Amino acid sequence: MKLGWDLKRNLSKRLVAWKSDDDPTPGDFTWGVVLNHYPDIYMMKGETKYHRLGPWNGLRFSGMPEMKPNPVFSYKFVNNSEEVYYSWSYNDRSPISTVVLNQTSYERPRYVWSKADKSWMLHSTMP
Secondary structure, three states, X not given: OEEEEEOOOXXXXXEEEEEEOOEEEEEEEEEEEEXXXXXXXXXXXXXXXXXXXXXXXXXXXXXXXXXXXXXXXXXXXXXXXXXXXXXXXXXXXXXXXXXXXXXXXXXXXXXXXXXXXXXXXXXXXXX
C-alpha cells in the first residue's frame, strides 16, 4: 500500500470512503498524506481534521508509538523532489491484507485473509 503524492503530476494517492455501504460514490471521509513542511497523515471529515498521525520522525509517525519496528510490518516514508509517500508491507509475503475507510464508523480497519477460515479477519483499527 502506498499513500502520498506524485509531485510531478500533482496527484494525491489516498483512501476515500464510499458514501455508504451501498453507495460507492466518494464520501467526504478521507485518509492521506498532507503536504506540510513536515508531511503528515490525516483522516479528514470534509475539511475538518478527524485524526492525525503526526510527522514522520525517521522510524514512525510521532503520534503512533505502537508503530515501532517489529517482525510483522516494514514501514517506509519517502520525501524527495518527485514524490512524498508512506508505505507499509508485511515482512512475510504470504498474508493478503486490505485496508478500508469506513464513512459510517469513521474508522480505518485493516483485515487479513484467513486461509483456514476462508474469511477476512480484523487485524487492527484506527483511530
